Amino acid sequence: MDKIAVLGGGSLGLLLAGKMVASGCDCELWTRTGDQAALLNRNGLTIVEQTGGEVRKVNIRAIPIEQATLSENGIVLVAVKQTAFTPELLERLAEIVPDGGTLVLFQNGVGHRQLLTHGLPGRKLVMAITTEGALRINETTVRHTGIGETTIGELEIATNVIRSVERMLKQAGFTVLLSKQLEEAIMRKLLVNAVINPLTAILRLRNGELTESTGRLNAMKALFQESFGILSLYGLKNERELWNIVLKVCADTRLNESSMLQDVTAHRETEVEFINGAICRMAADKGKEAPWNNAVTALVKAIH
Known part of the structure; x- marks a missing residue:
């Protein structure tokens, strides 16, 4: 083949x-x-x-x-x-x-x-x-x-x-x-995208620039902790390891513009509804709230 x-x-x-x-x-x-x-x-x-x-x-x-x-x-x-x-x-x-x-x-x-x-x-x-x-x-x-x-x-x-x-x-x-065990891998990627993509799109930064200030790192950590907390209800584990993976992706793709940043720059519709919006819906299904994910979803959609 x-x-x-x-x-x-x-x-x-x-x-x-x-x-x-x-x-x-x-x-x-x-x-x-x-x-x-x-x-x-x-x-x-x-x-x-x-x-x-x-x-x-x-x-x-x-x-x-x-x-x-x-x-x-x-x-x-x-x-x-x-x-x-x-x-x-x-x-x-x-x-x-x-x-x-x-x-x-x-x-x-x-x-x-x-x-x-x-x-x-x-x-x-x-x-x-x-x-x-x-x-x-x-x-x-x-x-x-x-x-x-x-x-x-x-x-x-x-x-x-x-x-x-x-x-x-x-x-x-x-x-x-x-x-x-692809379901776990899909949730891991969802978590990574939910942190990196909307913040780079809103702040207009390359991936590596997210970690270059305390304020940005604090925003990343808050969005990460909320997203992990929701996804953990669906079986995701190893919070510390996953935070280190998010940081590693930022370092390994430091010159990359995330797909969401590319979309907002080109005035195209983004995938935020399928990433952070999906986490919001997963939270609602468990009777939880996801204010950070709701906020970045609304901001990215407002840009478009």
């Missing part, structure tokens, strides 16, 4: 597709617009590496989503944000991805698995969690701003599918972990 498609011409989609093509994988990129596909096919995709500023240009096959096709056993890495899952996109994916096809979901937050399970019955869904940092410079250029890890896995998916995804991502140079 050597053919793979990446859906999404944003930061993560360009990074995934570019690195896989550069490593020799048979990969194509599905874009939202024909204009971006034409630019990529004509000019290639440029990857700017974090270390040393190395620049690589790869020739990539880009296809507008309305022209895309997929074989019966094909794999799609879904690298669009949750806000992109409109009824129109789900309808188009239902036309493209046949029964038996596999979608690897890279979205932040929670709720997308349930949405796609309902909207795309019969397809295999693999959850993916990544801390890779990427920044789209323009429609054909992406900067790899932070080296992270990607965790994948889903118990009901055949082992050979998971292994194929793992092999291709590793071949592209990504660090990949397989997990049989």
Whole structure:
């Protein structure tokens, strides 16, 4: 199973597709617009590496989503944000991805698995969690701003599918972990995103700048403690370890602009409702309040 498609011409989609093509994988990129596909096919995709500023240009096959096709056993890495899952996109994916096809979901937050399970019955869904940092410079250029890890896995998916995804991502140079406890990993990523993303978006800071003052650290800690307290009601453990992970992500991706910051800067709708908004709803379901999460959700939405 050597053919793979990446859906999404944003930061993560360009990074995934570019690195896989550069490593020799048979990969194509599905874009939202024909204009971006034409630019990529004509000019290639440029990857700017974090270390040393190395620049690589790869020739990539880009296809507008309305022209895309997929074989019966094909794999799609879904690298669009949750806000992109409109009824129109789900309808188009239902036309493209046949029964038996596999979608690897890279979205932040929670709720997308349930949405796609309902909207795309019969397809295999693999959850993916990544801390890779990427920044789209323009429609054909992406900067790899932070080296992270990607965790994948889903118990009901055949082992050979998971292994194929793992092999291709590793071949592209990504660090990949397989997990049989993905629910915990999803909650951990939700916690990290709930702290870093809204604060960077509101304060207009890169990830590493969050830890550079006492005031910012205090805000991070307050938002972290509230979010962990809610998620602990759903089984999340190891508060001290997770706080250190939040700090490590800030350090490892210090030059990265979070996806939420990129969205507010570009005046796009953000994923805050699927991250901090989701924690607010989880709190309400347990009869709890989440004032910090309510506040940052309202502020990010007000910016948009």
